[in-house]
Amino acid sequence: MxxxxxxxxxxxxxxxxxxxxxxxxxxxxxxxxxxxxxxxTLFLNEKLCIASRDLLSTLDDIQTSLKSINRLLDDDSLKLQGIAFKDNNSIIENSIDQQKVVLNKYISNLQLILSVQRREDDVDA
Structure with a gap:
């Protein structure tokens, strides 16, 4: 595992x-x-919200790793080989940025749904 x-x-x-x-x-x-x-439904939404935060954290870790790789590739001995890697890494980083925006919006929406549902439950009680 x-x-x-x-x-x-x-x-x-x-x-x-x-x-x-x-x-x-x-x-x-x-x-x-x-x-x-x-x-x-409430529990599923909470689970999705937590999993989304975990995914966001993982994306941050990947992005940090890519930045570290790019710094290593700045070494003069790796310049020629590093250019292609850096281009690919930049594409991946941009994609991660876009995914993080989507995930943050998704997490915000889930939190809103959960808070509204909890308020409704409190009113019904």
Whole structure:
């Protein structure tokens, strides 16, 4: 299992535990049947939000690595070979920047959905 797969597995375990804990807390607080579909949607959105943040962090790590590679390629002995690598790295970095913008918007939208849903749940309670 790779480190990333291991982190995802740990994340899944944490989310499952949080789900159970939140469900227990909600049942204790409201003492009424809960809408399972709504809960599943909430938990899925929270899981997607966390996974998106992890992906954003991974993209940052990749971008940092690419910048480090570019600095190494500035060495005079690697100049000729480094030009092609630097061009490719620049393309990848630009693509990562675009993906980060999309991910940040996605995370913001998910957080908005979650906060609205929580407010609605609080009003209904």
């Amino acid at each position: 790779t480190e990333f797969q291991s982190r995802l597995h740990d994340l899944d375990s944490c989310i499952e535990n949080a789900k159970k804990e939140r469900l227990n807390l909600m049942i204790e607080n409201y003492r009424e049947p809960l809408n399972a579909s709504l809960l599943n």
